[in-house]
Amino acid sequence: MTKFGILCCESLSKELELVLSSIGADDVEVTFFQTHCHANENDVDESQHLRNLQKECSRIVVLGCGCLSKLNIPNDENVIILGCGAELFLPSRLLHYLTSSGYMLVVPGWLRKWREHIQKAGLDKDTARSMFKESVKSVMVLDTGISDELIPYTEEIAEFFDLECRILPVGTAYLEKTLSAEISRWTLNERTRVMKEELASANKIAADMAMVFDLLDTIVSQKEETKLIENLLDIFITLFSPQTVLYVDRGATVVHFAGRTPNYDVPDEDLMDFLSGDKSYELIGGTGFIIRLQHQGEPLGAIMLEGMIYPERVNDYLNISMEIVGVFGLALSNSRAYQRLNLIISELAQETEIRRLTEEALRASNRKLNLLSSITRHDINNNLTVLMGYTEMLLNLESDPSKRRYLEAIMKASEGIESMIKFTKEYDGIGVKSPVWSNVRALIDDAAARSMPLPFSVINNVPSDIEIFIDPMGARAFYNIVENAKRHAVGATHLTFGTNDVGERLIITAEDDGSGILSDEKERIFERGFGKNTGLGLFLVKEILSITDIDIIEDGKPGEGARFSILNYIYVSDGKYFL
Structure with missing residues (x-):
């Protein structure tokens, strides 16, 4: 935050000094200039004082004593004339009354x-x-409470002008209120500016991360290591x-290169020195910068990026890159x-025993991938x-509708990510274990019990x-069918399960x-995202059954x-149906 400047006579x-002590304001820079009340205008130049303040201060107020018209204050929205002489200590209506009544205020x-x-x-x-004699009927000295020596000076000036001279106790409360208000407005504007800059920075980071997530889809789906590395460099x-x-x-032993520099010296000496050490970047x-690639503590290699177009953002690039290589390490390991x-x-594809071993290896790989997915999901969720x-804290603190709109957009996007995380958690178990024989009537009864209370009756006519x-x-498939009716079957009084035999x-x-x-x-109701609730219910039913x-x-x-209608079951024997 910059400073608040005061240029004062x-x-x-x-x-x-008394007012600033009472306010206790921080980040205030004060410069005093000599009194120029009766100086020749050509002899007055306080521009250097003002320029010095403008180097450190984003807002400057000027306080004078009958001399402001001679200071040549520039027309600048950030340089404000707070007042001159009596204006600083008296409300405008009282000031007008006294001056129009013939009082000379000092x-x-x-x-x-x-x-x-x-x-x-x-x-x-003389x-x-x-x-x-004609324009002033009395001299009125404003007693601001900072001097005990007013009476001798008052008597002298009264005798010199041959005018009545009075003392009006005014204190510094009006000046304190006026100056405090200006400082408060400046503080609020500065905090608003900083918040806007921080929000803009956060939006830029969010945009960068959104782009990263889109690009990471390519990495995650890539299974060939060479293509995976090429995609990372891209x-x-x-x-x-x-x-x-x-x-x-x-x-x-394996080196991949991309960039605008032809015939680059590979491998790079800095990169080789880094590989032999233990730094993460x-x-x-x-x-x-150089970043170490690893997954679950296992070193995989390193990435070097050099010659950024915007070197002032190298730390931001480093933070984003650390996230990218974290996902890449997982993708490369996978x-x-x-x-x-x-x-x-x-x-091992040709032999029965080898097929059994292969299927077991696939299931083990799926379990590991689900474990890795669970760990990643947990970290993202945290x-x-x-x-x-x-x-949410910022929403509670912010009342400005324009700023709340951005914060609410961030919250809505975050809730969307949270919904996607919940979906991946539900999807984890699909296809991990071998199919089993299951009693259909028991599956339906269990689904109905778990969905209670229901606005309709469930009739189970399955043998x-x-x-x-x-x-x-x-x-879960049958549970989702019951839940779908519970949410969307408007006016339903019953949900009936039954069976039909068509040939075998x-x-x-x-x-x-x-x-x-x-x-x-x-x-469309079986498509992911379609519907009025999560859009996952019938989609998961179809996916589970398709296994x-x-x-x-x-x-x-x-x-x-x-x-x-759930299709394609063929009779085997003793009430059992196979595909």
Whole structure:
């Protein structure tokens, strides 16, 4: 924050010092200038004082004593004339009354040097008496409470002008109130400016991070290590436009290069020295940095970026890059795990026992990936909680609608990320374990019990001996069907589950008597994000069932109720149905 400046006539110095002491204001810079009440205008130049204050102060107020018209104050919105002489100590209506009644108002600082001012004005006693006789009926000294020597000066000036002279106790309260208000306005404006700059910086970081997340989709989905590294270098080129980007693996045997410098000396000496150390990052000459790549403590290599177009933002680039390489380390580790798994599958694909081992390896890999996903999700959720907490605090503190709109946008985006995190958590268990035989009637009864209370009755007409071969998450599929009716079957009085045999095939139906589903939405309701709530319910149902190639459709009549049909079961034996 910059300072608040005060350019003040020395005749008001004692009053100003008393007021500032009472206010206790910080970040105030004061400069006093000599009294110029009766000086020749050409002899007055206080511009240097003003320029010096403007170097450190974003707002300057000027306090004078009958001399402001001679200071040539520039027309600047950040330089404010607070008042002159009596204006600083009296409200405007009282000031107008006294001056219009013929009172000549003087302040103690001017009074102490009245002879000097009269002499500079070239007035002798006779001339002064003649000049003021018609226009001034009395001299009124404003007692600001800072001097005990007013009476002798008052008697002298009364005798000199041959005028009645009075003393009016005014104190410094009016000056304190006026100056305090200016300082408070300046403080508020400065804090607003700082908050805007911080918000702009936060928005820039958020925009950078949003771009990073979009680009990281390419990395996460890439399974080939060479392509993965090339994509990483492309991300850095896109984000920061460095002159050079280098990737070197931990043994400096694999090197990838991108950038605007042809024939770069690879491997770089700084990079090799860094690899032999244990630092997580190192700045290079103020225009770049090196970051160590690792995952779960395992060193994978290093990335060097050099020759940034905007070197003043190198620390911001470093922070963003640390996040990127963290995800890249996970993606590279996964890529190598994927390549190893592919190798195992290709070598063992022909034999039954090898197939069993391969499937086990796939499940183990899925569990590890889910564990890694859980760890990553947990870390993101922690940071998201902090972001939402600080945003909510700022919303509670901020009353300006224009600023709240930005904060509410940040909160809404954060809530969207939180919803996506919850979705990935629900999706974790799908396809991890082998399908099992499950009793359909029991699955439906359990789903209805977990959804209580319900606004309708659940009728379970599925025979008690019917079993289907389904993913262990099948219970969640039936639960989501009941929950979907609970949320969207407006006016329904019942939800009926039943079965139909079509040849050797079994169709499981779930039918309600609500408002039904529009024809153009019958397929879209199974898409992720479609709907009035989370948009995940029926999407997850379809995904869970598709693990074992089961299909689900909606074939009810609009206006008569919704009906979901679960298809493709083939009779095996003893009430069991397989795909």
